[in-house]
Amino acid sequence: MARYQAGIRTQARIIDATRQLLGEVGLEGTTLKAICDRAGVRAGSFYNLFASKDEAIMRVITDAIGTVDPDPEGAGTDTVGDLVKAYARFITGQSTVARIYLQSVVGGSIADDALAKRFLRHHERRVRRFAEAMRRGDPSLSPEAAAQDAELLLAALNGLAFRWVLQPSFDFTGHIRRILAMDERLRSAGELSL
């Protein structure tokens, strides 16, 4: 949409404002007026550059999801522990986006199908990474079993993130460490999956 420098800069200001607001006041506080006020722009300008409010919000979310992809090159040398740590960093570092992510999935307020599918693809990519790392750690693991174990481990991680949203004082990183220690123990013990 934007072709001139002015438009491009304005777009960037709007995205920045949207990102800030999502972090500060959440999804429901991020109104059009709030975005425009913070970006220093009238509603007319906004709609000259964006088709809808949701478009701006989706841009923020998808941008954030894209940037937190661990090991985007997929070098294939990560251990399960590395991936768990990367996940924990995502949650604690980008707690805003994490919350929005949970919120969008569960709420359905923004969740048009496109976004839901995107989240799903993101999740599946992550499952694949985890499964590959698991098989590197234990080559005897079948691809199917690894995928299921990965799904389960990620469920636990998401559940801990959820728990953290429910109670910010919850010791999220402590439980992550616990998972890491368990992974360590299991690997040295061999056999038992997950």
Next chain:
Amino acid sequence: MARYQAGIRTQARIIDATRQLLGEVGLEGTTLKAICDRAGVRAGSFYNLFASKDEAIMRVITDAIGTVDPDPEGAGTDTVGDLVKAYARFITGQSTVARIYLQSVVGGSIADDALAKRFLRHHERRVRRFAEAMRRGDPSLSPEAAAQDAELLLAALNGLAFRWVLQPSFDFTGHIRRILAMDERLRSAGELSL
């Protein structure tokens, strides 16, 4: 508020309508008008019996949470497997409430502190149940370790529920069975926690 039969019946109709709507159109579709239309009541009557729309919604949620409490007597003979099964039944049977539950925790739209605290208490009670069952299965487990393991197991269960909301075709019960099998294996193997 309601003291006469008429008021009590109307209250029940309103609660029913609210519950149905939450299931059919979600939190954001459950407007005052929708509730009143379905209950066959004018707004004036509604506010004669409820202080606010949120009060009605909170009643539905807290009622639902109360009814799904497994083993309300707390007989103390459940195994971890029983509790996992009970949880799975809660999710698959009361998926509406489960979704609202996740939504309320994560969304903050209804989440006044009272409701958040209630959810937290509910979760903590569940953690306690799980931890007790774990210690019955393995008396050598310290209370602290059991509590942490319970927290982790519940995180995994919540994560699976979340995953199911994200993709309704997800094999939720299959993964639950997987957890049950894992629990079985670990118990026969002794030692390793969770």
Next chain:
DNA sequence: CTCTAATTTGAGTATTCGCTCCAAGTTTTT
């Protein structure tokens, strides 16, 4: 420099929301 198109403005619109108030009538309890 000029002309076109992108951009911005400022003042809207239309709708929905939760909620209030009231007068009049009905039902239930005391």
Next chain:
DNA sequence: AAAAACTTGGAGCGAATACTCAAATTAGAG
């Protein structure tokens, strides 16, 4: 029979929402 609770029907408030549009301004390609 009196009092209290309840319902109706409606009008309407104030605030918020996402969004629109004509006109003015500005940027940039030629």
